[in-house]
Amino acid sequence: MNGSAMENSDSYKDFLDLDDLYGDTTDGPNTVVDRVVQLCSKTNVNRFSASFIPVFYYVNFLLSYVGNGLVLLIIYKFEKLHTVTNIFLLNLVVSNLLFASSLPFWATYHLDEWIFGVVMCKMVSSAYFVGYYSSILFLTLMTFDRYLAVVHAVAAYNSRKKTYAVGMSAAVWCVSILASLKELVFTNVRKDHEQGLMCEETGYDVAVMNHWRQVSYYQQFFAFFLLPFLVLMFCYVSITIRIVNTRMKEKGRSVKLIFIIIFTYFACWTPYNTVILLQAIRISSVRDGKDPESCGESDMLDNALYVTRNVAYLYCCVSPVFYTFVGKKFQSHFKRLLAKKMPCLRRRMSLTSTASQRTPHTTNVNSS
Known part of the structure; x- marks a missing residue:
């Protein structure tokens, strides 16, 4: 073990020692239990996640950095940041890169245990959710801006300025950070005798953590799925x-x-957020004693959460490419970028451009 690893280990050694000393205090002398509490073993879930999640996380990470990096390169070389669309797009790329930067840490964690220390546990958890929430909000904001530009072009001309884009972007980052504060507070490192060091919500009473976990699920479903989806539907129908x-x-x-944009968004996000809603309902039923904890149902929901979450995160990572390269302008920029590296493509583009100039045009269509 190197020096930095020793320092990280010492930084939370006291915490782990206290955890070993006092053990699980949720069933201590001050706790009254009037029913049998079933503790579910998560061995099968953990085995499934260890074989499934790391591969998806690494794939999402690579796709995100390649796709978002390409969009970032095109913005840098061919575009300027004086337009509202490009400012929103740049923020969307940054949010996706922030989100994707946490994925290698989680992939390594699911392969073995958390080896990065308490500070990185909190930082990676926070970056994960800040990037995720801000990505959803920037996608919604870009769609609403398209709606203003197309449906209310005359009225929106004077309001769609650089200051408007900067102000709205700042608001999105503030909302995303506030929505992610729970992760910064509750996430910590604890020692499990079977699975080693765990980076998860811990250190508080089970009832308190379940309450805030339920609040987080409802927040994610209504504020970061249902509301954005309704906005997208209204804007694109208009x-x-x-x-x-x-x-x-x-x-x-x-x-x-x-149609493709709406269908893809719905197909990727609906299964994941449906599972999130079912998780929140299950926590409420178990807490109120209406439905005893079912280990089979719990494992099924956990496995479904792992699968559907990765499908949704894949869309989150590649969304800038999806939103930009459907437009002729970005397609043209991409071809110019390739032409600099591929002379044969440059000659072909030159011939195509010459042929198009000789062909008379009857209609002038502005590309997106």
Whole structure:
């Protein structure tokens, strides 16, 4: 063990010693239990997560850094940050990179145990949720901005300025940080005699942690899924109606892209958030004594949470690519970027450009 590892170990040695000394105090002399409490073994769940989660986390991490890094490179080389769309897009990329930066830590953790210390446990947990929440909000904000630009173009022209974009972006980061404070407070490192060092919500009474876990589930379902989904549906339905009523040359393609965006969002996020809602309901039923703890049901929900969460996180990581490369402008930037590295592609693009200039155009369509 190297010096830095020893320091990390010493930094929470006292905490672990106290945990070993006092043990589990949730069933101490001051606790009155009037029913049989069943403690579920999570061996099967942990074995499933150890074989399944690390692979998905590493794949999500690589896709996120490749995809978001490519968008970031195109913004740097070909775009300027004086437009509202590009400011929102840059913040979305940053939020996704922040979220993805936590995934290798969690992948390593699920392979063995938490080896990074108490401070990193809190920081990685917080970065994980700040990036996740802000990504959802920036996707919603970008959709609402598209709605203003298309449906209320004249009225929104004077309000869609750089200060508006900066102010809204700052508000999103503040909301995301506040929504993630629970992780900073409750997450800590504890020693489990079978699984080693665990980075999870610990150090408080079980009832208190279950209460805040339930609040977090409801917060995530309503504030970070249902509300954004309703906003997306309203905005894209309004945009579709406006496009259909215009004489836009490629309105069929635009409507198809809108349908794909809504369908993909719904397909990726609905299963995960449905499981989140079921988890919250289960905690409430067990806490109120309406339904005894079922280990089979608990394991099934935990496994479903692992699978559906990774599908949702995959969408979160690749969303900037999905939102930008459907537009002709970013497609053109990407081709120019490749042309610098591939001379054969440069010659082909030159021939295509010459041919298009010789072809008369009857309609001028602005690309997104």
